[in-house]
Amino acid sequence: MGGAALARTRRGAPAGGGAVRTASSRYRWGSVAPVIVLVALFTLFPLAYAAWTSVRGVLLTQPGSTPFVGLDNYADVVRGSAFRGAAENSLLFTAVSVPLVTVLGLAVALLLNQHLPGVGALRVLVLLPWSIPLVSAGIMWRLLLHGNFGALNGALLQLGIIDHDVPWLSSPRLAMFSVIAAHLWREFPLPAVLFLAGLQTIPASVLDAARVDGAGTWQRFRFVILPLLKAPLLIVLVYETMISIAVFDLVYVLTGGGPGTATTLISWLAYVITFRFLNLGQGAALSFLISLAILALISLYIRIVRVEGERP
Amino acid sequence: MAASRPGSGLASDPGGPSMRTGGRRRATRRLSVLALVALVLVLVASCSPPRELSGGGGKNTLQFSVWSYSLETINDNIAKFEAANAGTDVQLSDYPWNDYHDVMATKFTGGSPPDVEYSSDHWLQEWVSAGWIAPIEEQCAGVGQYKSEWAPYATQGMTYNGKLYGLPYYADLVILIYNDKMLRQAGFNQPPQTWEELTRQAQAIKQKGIAKYPVNIPLKKDDPWSIEIFYSLVYSLGGHMFDGETPVFARPGSEAGRALQWLVDARDRYQVMDPASVEVSEPDVVKTMGAGKHAFTVLAKYNLAELNQGNHSQKGNFKMALMPGSSHGTVGFVRFYALSSAAAKAGKDRAAQSCKLLNYFGGKTDGTYKVVKRWAVEKGLGFANLPLYDDPQVQQAINSWGDAKLERQQAQLARSKEGLTRFWGTWDISAREQISAAVSGQVGVQQALTSMEKRWAELR
Numbered sequence: 001m002g003g004a005a006l007a008r009t010r011r012g013a014p015a016g017g018g019a020v021r022t023a024s025s026r027y028r029w030g031s032v033a034p035v036i037v038l039v040a041l042f043t044l045f046p047l048a049y050a051a052w053t054s055v056r057g058v059l060l061t062q063p064g065s066t067p068f069v070g071l072d073n074y075a076d077v078v079r080g081s082a083f084r085g086a087a088e089n090s091l092l093f094t095a096v097s098v099p100l101v102t103v104l105g106l107a108v109a110l111l112l113n114q115h116l117p118g119v120g121a122l123r124v125l126v127l128l129p130w131s132i133p134l135v136s137a138g139i140m141w142r143l144l145l146h147g148n149f150g151a152l153n154g155a156l157l158q159l160g161i162i163d164h165d166v167p168w169l170s171s172p173r174l175a176m177f178s179v180i181a182a183h184l185w186r187e188f189p190l191p192a193v194l195f196l197a198g199l200q201t202i203p204a205s206v207l208d209a210a211r212v213d214g215a216g217t218w219q220r221f222r223f224v225i226l227p228l229l230k231a232p233l234l235i236v237l238v239y240e241t242m243i244s245i246a247v248f249d250l251v252y253v254l255t256g257g258g259p260g261t262a263t264t265l266i267s268w269l270a271y272v273i274t275f276r277f278l279n280l281g282q283g284a285a286l287s288f289l290i291s292l293a294i295l296a297l298i299s300l301y302i303r304i305v306r307v308e309g310e311r312p
Numbered sequence: 313m314a315a316s317r318p319g320s321g322l323a324s325d326p327g328g329p330s331m332r333t334g335g336r337r338r339a340t341r342r343l344s345v346l347a348l349v350a351l352v353l354v355l356v357a358s359c360s361p362p363r364e365l366s367g368g369g370g371k372n373t374l375q376f377s378v379w380s381y382s383l384e385t386i387n388d389n390i391a392k393f394e395a396a397n398a399g400t401d402v403q404l405s406d407y408p409w410n411d412y413h414d415v416m417a418t419k420f421t422g423g424s425p426p427d428v429e430y431s432s433d434h435w436l437q438e439w440v441s442a443g444w445i446a447p448i449e450e451q452c453a454g455v456g457q458y459k460s461e462w463a464p465y466a467t468q469g470m471t472y473n474g475k476l477y478g479l480p481y482y483a484d485l486v487i488l489i490y491n492d493k494m495l496r497q498a499g500f501n502q503p504p505q506t507w508e509e510l511t512r513q514a515q516a517i518k519q520k521g522i523a524k525y526p527v528n529i530p531l532k533k534d535d536p537w538s539i540e541i542f543y544s545l546v547y548s549l550g551g552h553m554f555d556g557e558t559p560v561f562a563r564p565g566s567e568a569g570r571a572l573q574w575l576v577d578a579r580d581r582y583q584v585m586d587p588a589s590v591e592v593s594e595p596d597v598v599k600t601m602g603a604g605k606h607a608f609t610v611l612a613k614y615n616l617a618e619l620n621q622g623n624h625s626q627k628g629n630f631k632m633a634l635m636p637g638s639s640h641g642t643v644g645f646v647r648f649y650a651l652s653s654a655a656a657k658a659g660k661d662r663a664a665q666s667c668k669l670l671n672y673f674g675g676k677t678d679g680t681y682k683v684v685k686r687w688a689v690e691k692g693l694g695f696a697n698l699p700l701y702d703d704p705q706v707q708q709a710i711n712s713w714g715d716a717k718l719e720r721q722q723a724q725l726a727r728s729k730e731g732l733t734r735f736w737g738t739w740d741i742s743a744r745e746q747i748s749a750a751v752s753g754q755v756g757v758q759q760a761l762t763s764m765e766k767r768w769a770e771l772r
Contacts, residue, residue, distance in 0.1 A: 060421045061442040061734065081763065081770075147588025148528075148600050164524070167587040172754040256534040259590040260749025275414045277738050278421075 053284040060278035073285035077273070083286075085261050086269040089176065093265055094244040097180050097187075101240050102233070104184060105191025110221075112192065113199045123196070130189035138253025141182040145169050145254075172262035175255055179263050182250055187243065191236040198232040199225070237301050242294050266290055372665050373401045374655075375426035377416065379409040382691055389683050393672045400665050410534050410593065413737065420444040420652075427655035427666040428673075430481060432647045433469030434536075434729055434736060439650070440472045441734040446656035447475035452667035455479060458675060458697075465728040466696030469646035478648030479674025482687055484694030485719070485726050486544040486643045487613045488636060493629040494522050494607040503633035507548075507574050510608060510636050514584035517607050525586035527578055528597050528606040533748035535593040539740050540643050541610050542747055543729055545571035548637030554731035557772070562758070562765040572750055572757045579751055590752045602626055610635075612645075613719065617692020620713035632714055634722055644726030646696055649674045694719075735771040742767040 054073055056066045077083055112123050129137065144151050145168035156162045168178045202225060210224045226233075248267045251257055257264035257272070264272075270290060274283025378386060383406055390402045405426065407415045413435060419425050420442065431439060439445045449456050458479065459467055466483040470476055488510075490503050498517045504510035514526035531538045546553055551567020552560050561568035578585035586592075586606065597609050602624025619630040634640040655666040673683045685700055687693040689709040700706045701720065710716040731739075743764045750760035 060417050061438050061738075063421060063442055081766065147591055148586065148596060148605070165588070167591075170588050170591040170752060172749075172752055255591070256532070258533045258745070258748050259752035260533070260745060260754035262749075262752070262754055272741070275418070276741050278414075278417050 050284045050287065053280050054288055055285075056281055058280040058284075060280060066281075069281065073281045074289065077282050077286045077289065080282075082261065082264065082269055082272075086264045086266045089262075089264055090245055090266040092176065093180060093183075093247070094241060097183050097244050098237065098240045100180075101184050101187045102191055102236055104188045105236060106195050106229075108188060108192040109195030109199055112196050126192055127189045129186050132186070134186065134249040135253055137182065137186050138250045141178070141185075141250075142169070142254050145178050169255055170259050172259055175259060175262045179250060179254055182254060183244070183247060186250070187240065191232075191240065194232040194236055195229060198229045202228050234301060238298050241297050241301070245290060245294050245297075266293075372399060372661070373403055374428065374662075374665055374669055375405065376402050376669065377405045377407070377419070377426040377429040379412040379430055380406040381409070385686070385690065389673065389686070393669060396672070396677075397665075397668055400668070402669060410536065413536070416444075425652040425654045427652055427658075427662065428669050429650055429652065430647060431478060431650040433645055434540075434732060434740065436470065436472050436477060437732055437734040438737045440477060443653055445477055445650040446653045447477055448479070448651050448667070448670065449476050451651060451656050451663050452670060455667075455671065455675060461699055462696040463644070463698060463723065465644040465726060466646040468728050470648050478650045479670055480684065480696040481647045481649055481674060482614070482684070482693035483644065483646040483696035485613045485722050486540055486610060486635075486645075487616070487722060488633045489601070489609050489611055489616055489619065489630055490633060491601070491604070491607045491626060491629050492631045493626070494526070494604070497522050498607075503631070504636045505634075506638070507545075507636045511574075511578060511582055511584060514578070514608060515582060518584055523605060523607055525584060525605070526607040527585040527589075527609070528592065528600060529575070529585065529589050529610050530592050530594050530597045531575070531589045531748055531751055532591055532593050533744040536740070536744075537594050537612065538744050538747060540612075540645060540729065542568075542571065542743075544610060544635060544642040545574070545637075547641035547643060547727055548635035548639060550637065550639035550641065552730060557731060557733060559731070559765045559768050562761040566761070569757055569761060572747065572760065575747075575751050576753070576757060580753060590748045598622075599624075601630070613694050613714070613722075614692045617713040621692070632718060632722070634718070634725070639725070640722070641725050641727060642722060643729060644723065645729065731768075739764075739768050739771055 055068060055070055057069045057073070058066050108126060112119055112126065132140075143149075145153075147153070147165055147167045147170050150165075150168065152168065153162070153165045156166070167174060169175050206224060206228075207220060210220045215223065245265075246267050247265060248271060251263055251265055251268045252271070255263040257268045266286070267290060270283055270286045273279050273286060277283075376390070383404075386404060386406075390404060394400060394402060412430070416429065420439075425444065429445075431445065456476065459476065462480065463483060466480055467476075469483075470478040470480070488503065494517060495501075495503065495513065498513065498520055500513050500516070504513050510527070517523050517526040529541060531541070543553060546561070546568045549567040549570055551571070553568060554560060560566060575585070579587060579589065586600075592600075594611060594615065597606075597611065598615050598618055600606055601609055602619055602622065604626045613632065616630055616632050619626070620628055635642045649670050651663075651666055651670055656663050671677075675681070677683075681695075681697045681700060684695050684697050685703065685706060688695050688700060688706050692709070692713055701716070707716050710719060729736075746755070746760040746763045746767075749755045750757050755763070
């Protein structure tokens with residue numbers, strides 16, 4: 001159909017064109033049907049199937065038997081010995097990594113927003129960690145932090161800063177902070193870019209006016225820049241919280257949740273229950289609980305950080 | 313659209329509204345048909361069988377899944393099998409050992425099982441209970457004749473409810489490996505007889521600056537070896553993990569408690585075991601042992617061949633010793649070739665071809681265990697096929713990197729893993745986690761053992 005015909009269809013038919021309107025409606029439905037089919041097939045159906053799975057006893061090692069168990073899977077997961085530790089680890093991970101990645105991203109954005117020589121190249125380079133696949137990043141960090149042949153220990157030993165290998169990944173406490181460090185390195189570019197975009201929309205005249213009114217650097221940041229960055233801040237907080245709770249790849253490659261259960265995050269536990277214990281029912285139940293937790297946190301953020309609709 | 317093909321229905325606005333309406337209707341229908349076709353294609357693609365027995369050119373294609381080890385040897389064996397069985401192609405898929413169980417579980421339940429695959433004694437009951445693998449004596453005529461030539465622990469490891477489920481790929485022992493040169497430098501002429509003596513020797517090696525951490529044992533919780541190593545330590549002390557299906561490892565004063573305490577003390581109290589032991593797997597330890605960073609380790613025996621023959625700076629300095637401890641016991645295990653239930657049920661042709669593959673790799677060809685012998689001679693893999701011990705070529709190969717006499721002695725003291733049930737594989741994951749937690753100081757020894765016992769009760 002030519003462009004002219006489409007344009008006429010959108011504008012509507014002349015009086016008495018009920019048949020045309022029906023055809024137009026069918027055309028619209030026909031146009032979006034493939035997308036609806038794909039979304040139904042690859043999003044709605046898996047979601048519904050996961051919900052169905054979460055209320056049934058589905059053990060891969062007992063095929064053919066999937067009895068309805070109601071909310072037992074949810075209760076068993078929460079009562080399970082691993083849940084509490086994993087939830088605490090995830091809380092710690094999220095509580096530390098989200099503020100840090102936000103502050104780091106903002107600091108980098110403020111730096112990149114300066115008119116400094118070479119800042120153009122820096123803006124490209126800062127995206128580098130984000131462009132590296134997460135699994136590759138995990139392997140890189142593992143080689144860096146390995147207790148036997150890690151590059152970091154090698155460098156620190158040669159510089160005389162340490163006299164014995166530091167167990168970055170084999171000490172329960174250090175392992176968690178090693179995972180957080182790797183996560184920060186991988187994640188900060190996105191907040192930096194979002195904040196940079198926000199900073200560049202702030203009119204120079206607003207900052208100049210604040211300067212004329214006697215506002216210092218901190219006051220300009222606190223009372224002018226930060227309020228105008230609420231929208232990207234909300235996006236960063238929501239996104240980074242979701243990522244922190246759902247982070248899996250890095251743990252898989254870097255520590256496997258260990259040593260012991262020291263870096264077993266809630267998302268890793270969902271993987272273990274599903275793919276190692278082969279308990280799909282409990283794995284689906286835990287995944288739904290994780291989704292609910294993320295939704296609750298997002299709602300909380302939206303209440304706390306109210307985005308102003310219009311600029312002053 | 314400026315022009316239209318005859319009968320295409322996508323006319324270029326030739327007239328009034330009714331004609332346009334008809335065009336739109338046809339377009340709508342066409343889009344709907346396209347969407348339907350796309351959906352059908354997706355469904356057909358996702359539901360179509362993953363492979364066909366009859367491949368292109370009239371050849372049969374068998375799927376063979378293995379864990380990643382010495383793939384060049386496997387491929388060469390496959391080429392020889394294909395040459396001897398014209399009309400049969402073998403498609404090999406390999407997966408890392410650490411992920412093998414999970415990948416195979418997904419393949420079996422996802423409807424794309426291979427025909428023949430590696431399996432292990434500790435997965436047998438789970439795989440049989442799930443209906444993933446089939447008893448082979450009913451499918452593959454003549455394999456029962458081999459049983460009388462296997463070591464008992466290997467036969468036991470491949471048998472469930474009186475039925476045989478595999479032919480041995482290899483069967484081996486967990487042993488103590490030490491660097492003889494480092495021991496001599498420290499003034500010791502003999503390997504340790506007990507774990508306490510091992511600690512003293514390690515302390516001496518450390519004090520003399522020969523190695524900072526003389527002991528390294530792979531205890532990474534993701535490495536399935538770590539549970540077999542732990543069992544071996546318990547057995548070496550004369551202990552048990554289970555009495556039938558009842559856990560005994562958490563009882564006060566148990567050998568399991570002593571073994572775990574020794575690991576904790578070696579790492580933290582005496583500082584002779586590498587703190588990184590909880591983050592290393594078998595290949596890491598082979599590399600660091602080979603580089604001379606450590607003097608002692610506990611590994612599967614075939615690693616001794618790699619250490620003494622591979623490209624390592626300490627090549628030739630490694631020896632095996634009986635496991636230290638009062639009983640010198642250890643774990644004997646068997647990895648085997650299994651036949652998928654899907655292949656067994658897929659008709660006589662596929663089952664027969666799969667049996668041929670199974671028999672070529674795990675049985676006799678021209679009267680000898682060709683492939684099993686090749687693994688033993690070239691790679692130092694252990695075997696359950698006892699007649700091979702009398703083969704001069706095998707004896708010579710073992711003595712070039714190990715000690716055939718000592719190996720036989722250790723084999724006689726070996727036991728299969730206790731507590732093998734259909735949920736052992738799941739319990740094993742939690743048990744390894746607790747062992748790692750105790751050794752890294754995250755929890756106490758008794759707390760770890762109690763958690764392991766609790767997990768067993770949950771699964772039971």
